[in-house]
Amino acid sequence: MKTYDVVILGGGASGFMAAGYLAQNSSLKVAIIEGNAKTMQKVKVSGGGRCNFSNVKVDSTHYDGDEAYVSKVLDSFCKDDTLEFFRRRNLKSTIRSDKYYFCKNSADDIMNILKDECSGVTIYLNEKIISVKDGYIVETSKQKLSAKVVIVASGAESFKTLGATSIGLEIAKSFLLSATPFSPALVGLTLQPSQFWMKELSGISLNAKISVGSKVLHEDLLFAHKGISGLVTLSASLYWKKGDLSIDFLPNERVNFNSKKHISTGINLSKRFLKSFLKVCELADKPLNKLDKKESEILLANLHNYTFAPAGTFGLSKAEVCRGGVKTEELSESLESKNNKGLYFIGEVVDVTGELGGYNFQWAFSSAIVCSRNILL
Ligand SMILES: Cc1cc2nc3c(=O)[nH]c(=O)nc-3n(C[C@H](O)[C@H](O)[C@H](O)COP(=O)(O)OP(=O)(O)OC[C@H]3O[C@@H](n4cnc5c(N)ncnc54)[C@H](O)[C@@H]3O)c2cc1C
Structure with missing residues (x-):
């Protein structure tokens, strides 16, 4: 030996x-x-x-x-x-x-x-x-x-x-x-049916913050065919065990409610994202300056604090x-x-x-x- x-x-x-x-x-x-x-x-x-x-x-x-x-x-x-x-x-x-x-x-x-x-x-x-x-x-x-x-x-x-x-x-x-x-860990997250709208945005990426427990991560988020991925999701997955996390889709900007532009063009996010997002929020695509108080609150709450429980992860192989x-x-x-x-x-x-x-x-x-x-x- x-x-x-x-x-x-x-x-x-x-x-x-x-x-x-x-x-x-x-x-x-x-x-x-x-x-x-x-x-x-x-x-x-x-x-x-x-x-x-x-x-x-x-x-x-x-x-x-x-x-x-x-x-x-x-x-x-x-x-x-x-x-x-x-x-x-x-x-x-x-x-x-x-x-x-x-x-x-x-x-x-x-x-x-x-x-x-x-x-x-x-x-x-x-x-x-x-x-x-x-x-x-x-x-x-x-x-x-x-x-x-x-x-x-x-x-x-x-x-x-x-x-x-x-x-x-x-x-x-x-x-x-x-x-x-x-x-x-450091892996994409899969979605429950109520978040499947994100899968349809596969390929789109945006800068986002994800809050999970006491951790706030800030980087790029990528919508993927299987769920959500990108740097911010991978780091967030390290702290996500089960239960809710929340996404801020617009961490660096304020919405200009004085704008005459429609929501889908007046917010600095991809139009395809905003169109799907509006359906989820059950809001009509109308000029930002025409939104009433309740509608603006729904928009802001979902944009900055979209909370949901992922279904799981993309798994060990990924x-x-x-x-x-x-x-x-x-x-x-x-x-x-x-x-x-x-x-x-x-x-x-x-x-x-x-x-x-x-x-x-x-x-x-x-x-x-x-x-x-x-x-x-
Ligand atoms: C695709 C990918 C990209 C990554 N990118 C980064 C990055 O850019 N930055 C970063 O910080 N981290 C990155 N990581 C993570 C990083 O690679 C690991 O954290 C790091 O390699 C861990 O080092 P380690 O020596 O502990 O284990 P490893 O590097 O995994 O080494 C363990 C070794 O043990 C061998 N081994 C295991 N079981 C047995 C066995 N039964 N018999 C014989 N040999 C065995 C394995 O073959 C392997 O060579 C990445 C990981 C992956 C998968």
């Missing part, structure tokens, strides 16, 4: 960041086990092939998870550290919409940097992780490995086509760690991430299992999930570095 100091389960963003740190800062014998023929397949497709790897404003308010815990990890390796890490390795990056850090050329640039960091690390490909036993003994579809330290970096369950499995939660369960089941994972109360501030010394969980397998916009890679990198530093203490 081969023996390693550290075996990392999963060759994705967090696994590679952890392996790279250990390889560059120690002489530990490190191995990564990856089920796919190629590593980092989510990095490859992320951000439309340009990987949105961090955000201008990273803090725990953009994550679903224990805020104090998330803050500690993010503060230990913050977005500036991530930027500096990649800048020193000559990554060409760009900021989009004043918020999102993307690779200027291709996600391959990040993958190549992380692969270079991992020279000296043994990488086993096409090998399914089956179990981890006390000691630690890692069983894969091809062999058994012995390790002093195991880092579970196997991600969550969305996009099975890219290699995702629930093995991380199965391993956690076998060590009696409590976990929240994975469920789709979700960028999963909510849920190993509960942070089971882990030390260094991502180590409190009751199992040498067993770590990092990245998306932990019950911390970010909004859309680079937050999830930032979490993957921060948790990987915090864990690796602790291993070298």
Whole structure:
């Protein structure tokens, strides 16, 4: 049986960041086990092939998870550290919409940097992780490995086509760690029949705010054949569990009730949207200055606070991430299992999930570095 100091389960963003740190800062014998023929397949497709790897404003308010815990990890390796890490390795990056850090050329640039960091690390490909036993003994579809330290970096369950499995939660369960089941997040939302009018607007997008619980998200909303999607819906889906959410279709403007224009042309929204919307509000398309008080109130209430309960989500196959994972109360501030010394969980397998916009890679990198530093203490 081969023996390693550290075996990392999963060759994705967090696994590679952890392996790279250990390889560059120690002489530990490190191995990564990856089920796919190629590593980092989510990095490859992320951000439309340009990987949105961090955000201008990273803090725990953009994550679903224990805020104090998330803050500690993010503060230990913050977005500036991530930027500096990649800048020193000559990554060409760009900021989009004043918020999102993307690779200027291709996600391959990040993958190549992380692969270079991992020279000296043994990488086993096409090998399914089956179990981890006390000691630690890692069983894969091809062999058994012995390790002093195991880092579970196997991600969550969305996009099975890219290699995702629930093995991380199965391993956690076998060590009696409590976990929240994975469920789709950063995903489009399906509609109840009373909102099917939105499906007919498939292809139209508008700038909107969605309020869900205490969270207010503001970005573009896209009407889709299956329901609603777009950046604002995906981020809202992170906080939506069941029940109502509300949409402000006109967050940046006031309606001019002195205008002689009809509603469908006098409000700065697509005419096709307004025509359908008026039917839903049971209002006639008439000049804005001819609306009585009650009609104006109905119009404003629906435009700024259209409240409904989505039917569900577009599902795991379409979700960028999963909510849920190993509960942070089971882990030390260094991502180590409190009751199992040498067993770590990092990245998306932990019950911390970010909004859309680079937050999830930032979490993957921060948790990987915090864990690796602790291993070298
Ligand atoms: C289409 C898409 C676009 C995205 N875009 C962005 C973006 O632009 N910005 C952002 O911040 N986030 C984005 N994300 C989310 C981001 O990719 C993940 O949050 C991040 O990759 C998590 O890193 P990780 O290392 O925890 O897990 P992963 O990157 O998922 O890595 C886990 C690895 O473990 C392997 N594995 C799993 N089970 C087994 C097993 N049983 N045996 C062997 N190997 C196994 C997997 O094949 C995988 O390689 C996107 C996700 C998707 C699906």
